[in-house]
Amino acid sequence: MNNKTSRAAAAPNLLNPETLGIRLRTARKQLGWTLAQVAARSNVSITTISRAERGQLALGYENVAALAQALQLDMGTLFSHAYEQPPAGQGPVITRSGEGVAYRGLSFTYEFLATAAKGKPINPVLGTIHARQVNGPEDFARHAGVEFVYVISGKVQVHFETGEVAALDKGDSLYFDSRIGHAYISVGKSLAKVIGVITAESEQILLARQGQDLPGH
Incomplete structure (x- = not known):
């Protein structure tokens, strides 16, 4: 081999x-x-x-x-392999097939990509959706930033706490404000697989939301 x-x-x-x-x-x-x-x-x-x-x-x-x-x-x-700080000024970061860092969450299995890159404004992940239904308000995730998801295989529903439901098939994508409560479920015969890109709010925006003074202001 x-x-x-x-x-x-x-x-x-x-x-x-x-x-x-x-x-x-x-x-x-x-x-x-x-x-x-x-x-x-x-x-x-x-x-x-x-x-x-x-x-x-x-x-x-x-x-x-x-x-x-x-x-x-x-x-x-x-989520890095060895929990080490990568060197400053690093070049392109390649994650080979099967070399991401996997973590089994409550309703997802995540495979975190480019974990060696520090200070990323985005977090790219491969995800397998295990959830088959939304059981209640506790299933809705909320976090700072925005989120983009692309369906690699299977069928997905993204439920929002507003009552809206986005139905996605293979090849479909969705972009949304991830501060709005959201929950993913697989609705096809097999568990859906997606690639997600999740951003975090900048320090300046986060401090502003918390009512704190911005650095240098």
Whole structure:
């Protein structure tokens, strides 16, 4: 088997909840913050943070993004293979087939791409949607920025807390404000696969929303 075939057949590197929990706890302790302080900054409950730090809970993207932002972590660094800071001024970052970092969330399996790139204004992911229905308000994710999704295979419904539902087939795409509660479900015979691009708000916009003074102002 040649190297190209071997790479294509490889499974993504799995980041388990225990490893993610250790990284979150390490970041919190480096900042000298309590669970309550992180909860206040992230709007994630103390119980959820505590269970996540102990590897007892698989977080959805909404909570991961909120905690990363509160703990001043770059998403690429958080989901990198070795949790290392990449060198400044790095060139193009290639993620070979099967070499992304996979994480099983509540309703998705995510494969994070370009994790070696630090400070990305976007977070590209491959996703497999496991959810088959929206059970209630708790299923809606909300996070800063905007979101773009393209359906690679299967059929998808994106439900919004406004009551709107976007039905997507293979080849369809959707762009929306991800601060609006949203939930993905697979509606075809097989689980849908998508590629998503998720942005984060800039520090200036985030501070403005929180009513804080902008740096230099």
